[in-house]
Each structure stands twice: as structure tokens, then as C-alpha cells.
Amino acid sequence: MADQRANLEIRPVTIEYLEQFNDLLRYVFQVTDQEVSDSGYEEGELERAKRPVLEKSDVIGWFNGDELISQLAIYPCEVNIHGKIFKMAGLTGVGTYPEYAGHGLMHDLVKVGLDQMRQNKQWISYLYPYSIPFYRKKGWEIMSDHLTYDIRDSQLPKQQPVNGHVERLDIDDADVIMMYDKFALRNHGAMIRNELNWDEYWRWENEEERIAGVYYDENEEPTGYVLYWIANEVFHIKEMIYLNQEARIGLWNFIGAHYSMVDHVKGNLYQDEPITFLLDDGDIEQTIKPYFMARIVDAKEFLQAYPFETDGQAFHIELTDPLAEWNNGTFGVYWDEQGKVHVTSRPVGEKVVCDIQTLTTMLMSYRRPSYLAKIERLQATKQTLKNLENIIPVEQPYFSDYF
Structure with missing residues (x-):
């Protein structure tokens, strides 16, 4: 490999390498054409959708001549850390073709990437780990959890009176975006989402099937939402956020109103919220795993x-x-x-x-x-x-x- 490395060089991955960038991503993460299609993309659409990420990110790669063989992308983000907004470097698109693996290429790329983050004044970086031990060795540590739960229809909270109401809206409605912005500014760790972040949020899901249920208080101010879809008698919650307990109760009233349509409610939590304590019957199935x-x-x-x-x-x-x-x-x-x-x-x-x-x-x-x-x-x-x-x-x- 020492001889091979003499022919390799690290340099920026520019837009002309978009096809190679996507090919390497899809190979390393084993994304099939069927999965792409199931996510609602037509042929070639995913590659075009990833173009803004490549244009707005710092992407660095190892090249063998003109062939891209290893890469990482530094995705420009902002996050709320205990009420203060920080520039955050989202590390993504990390991968090396297997014939070049095991020779320290990624180690060197990450070092260059950290230097780039520092120059960009991104004092903190987030990533989704494909291997926690791998990234721990490189200085990252677990900072959040992903909880999932499964509630039977008979365990849904009883209806409680609230002063507001829920409206069903498109997932990209202005009030959905505004509601999330309010929430993110009040919640430590959260992404301050721009348009590109919202695109990535829905990247691998068919957003055509999703609905937003937005809770409005008595002043017609949005104070919570649930992003969901219904399939095979299951009410699936992608995300539920709220600014106060009235909105939480109102959203669960809305979910409970689907009692005759569903057998289960399956959802996601991204904070250690005591959902079992909040239910009359808290004997539910729940899983927890490290997330970011x-x-x-x-x-x-x-x-x-x-x-x-x-x-x-x-x-x-x-x-x-x-x-x-x-x-x-x-x-x-x-x-x-x-x-x-x-x-x-x-x-x-x-x-x-x-x-x-x-x-x-x-x-x-x-x-x-x-x-x-x-x-x-x-x-x-x-x-x-x-x-x-x-x-x-x-x-x-x-x-x-x-x-």
C-alpha cells in the first residue's frame, strides 16, 4: 500500500465529481435502486437532489488519478446548545472503497476535515455513526438517544378538554416550519433547520405519504405538531413536538381520535421523555438506542x-x-x-x-x-x-x- 499511496492525493471533491460521489455513497451504504424508488425518487432524481449538498458542503476525498476512492463531507449546520446558536459541522458521506480500506486513508481524511472545521469556526461536529467504536477512536462520543414506542389502541390517553384545535396540513406548510423553529430555539441540541436541512430530513422517506397535524391554541398560534402517516392499521409518528402541555394533550387527543382506524400507535422520541409515566396504562413496548x-x-x-x-x-x-x-x-x-x-x-x-x-x-x-x-x-x-x-x-x- 505504501507504493499505492504514493500515487494517491487528498483534494476537494468538486461538483464535476457528483456522479462518483454518489456512486461511492451508494456502494458503501448499500443503497439499492429499489430503496431509492421506495423513497419516492425517480431515476436520476436522487443524484440531482444530492447536488446542493455537494455544492454547499466541504467535501474532501482521496483520489487515485481522477478516480474518487475515499471521501467525507462536512455539512454546514447550526445547532442550539443550551440556548446559544453554534455553527456545527455535520460529518456525513464517509466512505472508502473496500480495496483501499485498512490503510489509514480515512484517518488522514478526518484529520484534514477537523482542520477545515476549525478554519470554518465550527467548534462542534455531529454525525450519525455506522460504527460507534470507529468514531470514538476519532474523538466523537454519544450525545443523544433515539427511543421508539408501540402503544396499543386500548392504551391511548383518554380525551381531555383543551382550548385549541388540530389542523391537518402539508408537511412543508409555513406553520409547520415556524413551529419547528420555535421548538428548536427552546431545545438544547436541536438543529436550526434551513431549507437544505429540511430536504435532508425527508431524504429517505416518501414525503407524499406524510401529514402534519398542527395544534393551534385559542389565539390561533401553532404550539405543537405531529408528523405522521397511517398504514396497515398503524398510526406512525415520525416526530411530535410541542411547546407546552396543552399542545401535548391536544395532539394526543387528535391521535386518539383515530381509535377506530388503528390498532397501534408507533412513534419516535429523541429525548428521554417519560412517555410511560404520562400514559394511564404505561405498560408499553419501548426501545432505546444511541442516535447521534x-x-x-x-x-x-x-x-x-x-x-x-x-x-x-x-x-x-x-x-x-x-x-x-x-x-x-x-x-x-x-x-x-x-x-x-x-x-x-x-x-x-x-x-x-x-x-x-x-x-x-x-x-x-x-x-x-x-x-x-x-x-x-x-x-x-x-x-x-x-x-x-x-x-x-x-x-x-x-x-x-x-x-
Whole structure:
């Protein structure tokens, strides 16, 4: 392979390589023509639909002459992290043809990709992992879960009076978009969706079959929605979001009104919501699995921008990172008299020892500092752990997108 690598080079994947980009994606992820057709695409339409992603993303690849053999795409996004909007690098389209696998090509590509993210001031990156161990080795860590549930018709909540009503609308109705925008700005971890993000959200599903049920309060303001379809006597919920409990009750009233049409309601949750506790009969089938992973790209910049819950005692992190050398070292965190956060290379205050994966999942509030210390992913004194518990917001991430 050493001889082979002499003939390979890393360079940007430009629009002229769109066909090769899609061919590599479909080969690596084994997307069949039947699956493409089932998703509602006509021949050639998927490739055209992916064109904006290639145009707006930073795509980097290994080339053997003019042949694209390995690639990754950095998808430009924005996310809400505890009430503050961050630029986020969505890592997607990662793949290498098998005859070139096992020789460190992707390792080098990810290093180049991290440097590109840093230049773009994308201090955090998300990805959907095809292999959690693979991405953990490269510095990503689990930051959100995907829960599914199956409720029998007899277990649906009883109808309760509310002041608003539900209207059935197209999934791209302006009120659906507006409702999600309101929700995303109130929920930590969520994607701030632009048009391209919405396109990706529906990429592998036939949106012609989907319906939006939007809840309007007594002032005709949208405060919740359910995106759903009905097939084979099952009410399928792709996503249900709401701003208050009235909207939650109103949406379940709407779902329950389908009692005579369906035997089951099957749905998705993207936050650890106690749905079993909210039902009269909570004995339902439920599954939970890790969903997205995240990675801090630049620890100093992320810490400096991070919306800590409150001022705390100064501390410093002795940090290690397997790929981004700029994250290896000491990061001191302290607050000035005006409450502004400063990050220094000096070892101020008490010591915290961890890797970039642990720091990421802790600051994303997926796992708490005390738990991470308990499982020996983080070393700190009891007093320092109390400090971290106080300054890191508690709300767990919500992320329902896919790219």
C-alpha cells in the first residue's frame, strides 16, 4: 500500500465529481435502486437532489488519478446548545472503497476535515455513526438517544378538554416550519433547520405519504405538531413536538381520535421523555438506542463560547485528543468580575482530567460529571465535581435530524 499511496492525493471533491460521489455513497451504504424508488425518487432524481449538498458542503476525498476512492463531507449546520446558536459541522458521506480500506486513508481524511472545521469556526461536529467504536477512536462520543414506542389502541390517553384545535396540513406548510423553529430555539441540541436541512430530513422517506397535524391554541398560534402517516392499521409518528402541555394533550387527543382506524400507535422520541409515566396504562413496548454522536472540534473556542449555567470556581482541564493536536494540553477556565468566561493555558484552580470524548458528552449534558467520574472516564475531586455539576446545564439534547 505504501507504493499505492504514493500515487494517491487528498483534494476537494468538486461538483464535476457528483456522479462518483454518489456512486461511492451508494456502494458503501448499500443503497439499492429499489430503496431509492421506495423513497419516492425517480431515476436520476436522487443524484440531482444530492447536488446542493455537494455544492454547499466541504467535501474532501482521496483520489487515485481522477478516480474518487475515499471521501467525507462536512455539512454546514447550526445547532442550539443550551440556548446559544453554534455553527456545527455535520460529518456525513464517509466512505472508502473496500480495496483501499485498512490503510489509514480515512484517518488522514478526518484529520484534514477537523482542520477545515476549525478554519470554518465550527467548534462542534455531529454525525450519525455506522460504527460507534470507529468514531470514538476519532474523538466523537454519544450525545443523544433515539427511543421508539408501540402503544396499543386500548392504551391511548383518554380525551381531555383543551382550548385549541388540530389542523391537518402539508408537511412543508409555513406553520409547520415556524413551529419547528420555535421548538428548536427552546431545545438544547436541536438543529436550526434551513431549507437544505429540511430536504435532508425527508431524504429517505416518501414525503407524499406524510401529514402534519398542527395544534393551534385559542389565539390561533401553532404550539405543537405531529408528523405522521397511517398504514396497515398503524398510526406512525415520525416526530411530535410541542411547546407546552396543552399542545401535548391536544395532539394526543387528535391521535386518539383515530381509535377506530388503528390498532397501534408507533412513534419516535429523541429525548428521554417519560412517555410511560404520562400514559394511564404505561405498560408499553419501548426501545432505546444511541442516535447521534458529537465532538468538540476546538476545545478552547468551545469552552469560551459555552453558555455555562452560572459563574463557578476556576478549574483547569488536562485534555487529550486522538486526532486534533491543538486540543492536547491544559485549558484553564475562570470567570472575571463581570461574569465573562476566560480560557487560558495556565492550570488555574482544581484539576479535571479527561479526553475530548468525555468533555463533549459532559458539556452536551448527555452524561453528568458525577456519573463520568463514577465510571472513571473523568478524574476530579468531589469539590470540583460539585462545581461542574453546578455550572453545566442539566437539559439533555434533542436531535431528530439525519444526514
